[in-house]
Amino acid sequence: MSTMVKPRRRPQSAEKTGTRAMPWHPRMWHGMTMRAWFPMMARQRFAVSPSRAIMAVIISMISPVNSALALSQKLVWGKKIREAKIEPDPIFIVGHWRSGTTLLHELLVLDRQFTYPNTYACFTPEHFLFSRYLIPWWLRFIMPSRRPMDNMEVSWECPQEDEFALCALGLPSPYLSFAFPNIPHLDDAYFDLRGLPPAELQRWKNAFVQFLKCVSVAGRGRQIVLKTPLHTARIDTLRELFPNAKFVHIVRDPYVIFPSTVRTWQRMSEDEGFQRPKNEGLEEMILSRFTQMYEVFEDSRTRIPPDNFCEVRYENLIDDPVAQLREVYDRLGLDGFERVLPALEERAAGMRGFKVNRHKLSNEMRDRITERWGDFIARYQYWGSGD
Numbered sequence: 001m002s003t004m005v006k007p008r009r010r011p012q013s014a015e016k017t018g019t020r021a022m023p024w025h026p027r028m029w030h031g032m033t034m035r036a037w038f039p040m041m042a043r044q045r046f047a048v049s050p051s052r053a054i055m056a057v058i059i060s061m062i063s064p065v066n067s068a069l070a071l072s073q074k075l076v077w078g079k080k081i082r083e084a085k086i087e088p089d090p091i092f093i094v095g096h097w098r099s100g101t102t103l104l105h106e107l108l109v110l111d112r113q114f115t116y117p118n119t120y121a122c123f124t125p126e127h128f129l130f131s132r133y134l135i136p137w138w139l140r141f142i143m144p145s146r147r148p149m150d151n152m153e154v155s156w157e158c159p160q161e162d163e164f165a166l167c168a169l170g171l172p173s174p175y176l177s178f179a180f181p182n183i184p185h186l187d188d189a190y191f192d193l194r195g196l197p198p199a200e201l202q203r204w205k206n207a208f209v210q211f212l213k214c215v216s217v218a219g220r221g222r223q224i225v226l227k228t229p230l231h232t233a234r235i236d237t238l239r240e241l242f243p244n245a246k247f248v249h250i251v252r253d254p255y256v257i258f259p260s261t262v263r264t265w266q267r268m269s270e271d272e273g274f275q276r277p278k279n280e281g282l283e284e285m286i287l288s289r290f291t292q293m294y295e296v297f298e299d300s301r302t303r304i305p306p307d308n309f310c311e312v313r314y315e316n317l318i319d320d321p322v323a324q325l326r327e328v329y330d331r332l333g334l335d336g337f338e339r340v341l342p343a344l345e346e347r348a349a350g351m352r353g354f355k356v357n358r359h360k361l362s363n364e365m366r367d368r369i370t371e372r373w374g375d376f377i378a379r380y381q382y383w384g385s386g387d
Contacts, residue, residue, distance in 0.1 A: 031124035036170025115219025
């Protein structure tokens with residue numbers, strides 16, 4: 001796994017609609033082994049729309065290959081994975097979807113002292129250590145060049161959300177709603193992990209740590225930087241696993257977050273789903289989950305040691321990424337900023353002229369956001385940003 005992301009030019013706007021997924025494009029489910037794939041489908045009673053049946057059949061045919069590769073990884077890398085240490089504790093980038101977590105992740109891992117799970121690792125979590133030299137080079141021909149929801153460049157080497165890896169491992173996750181968008185409240189208990197029975201929570205912890213051990217081995221023991229919006233509501237659990245973990249929280253104008261998140265869910269459900277999405281109740285789901293996320297987060301953040309926490313505004317990050325990253329390093333006590341400065345300046349130069357899209361919201365929708373997310377708006381001083 002590469003430990004450095006090359007600077008890449010961002011599109012003029014990261015909100016434009018991305019490349020539409022073709023039938024041959026890889027989905028997050030293509031890396032599942034048989035023991036992950038078939039139980040997941042059975043839990044949902046194989047609720048597949050006829051138009052998506054071919055995709056399900058193809059994944060069913062690929063899953064034995066993934067199982068064989070996973071067995072090969074155990075045989076070749078098993079001892080090294082068992083002995084791996086996740087030291088120092090990871091850095092977690094948290095914040096709601098569409099808050100700029102991806103950009104912040106990419107900027108931080110320009111520093112070669114860090115490692116991260118890339119897209120290939122998250123799509124093939126049970127065998128990427130073994131297969132990373134065999135498969136990604138020819139899969140690049142079928143990988144879409146941009147993300148479906150926002151037109152940002154994507155490749156197998158790009159930093160990726162570790163929640164996708166947990167899905168591919170067969171763990172319950174709210175992201176399974178992308179696969180079955182018409183099944184309401186799918187795996188809601190895994191949103192913040194707080195209500196899980198002890199055995200289920202331990203299973204989640206074990207799988208998460210096992211994946212991070214593989215990431216650590218691939219990154220030769222470097223400190224791991226992770227990004228998954230769901231972790232915003234899981235900080236207490238993450239700190240149980242990694243007491244000295246560091247957290248970077250990024251916030252953004254909620255009147256931009258809402259329509260952008262709606263678009264993301266629609267596109268991900270369309271491209272990843274085994275059902276034709278009806279998008280019923282989608283707006284209410286996003287409104288309520290945001291509230292839930294920040295109720296849990298604001299409670300949890302009070303228990304994070306001040307030296308292990310810092311906050312970034314997306315608007316400031318876009319305006320001056322170098323200054324914002326310098327502040328992150330200072331607040332978290334990270335060394336090596338001067339070493340990464342040239343790469344950051346090159347990346348920042350590629351971002352010049354970047355414009356954030358203005359989203360049109362009805363007065364009624366703006367009022368609903370103001371009412372439902374008023375605590376967040378007041379705390380982070382976004383009053384008037386939706387005007």
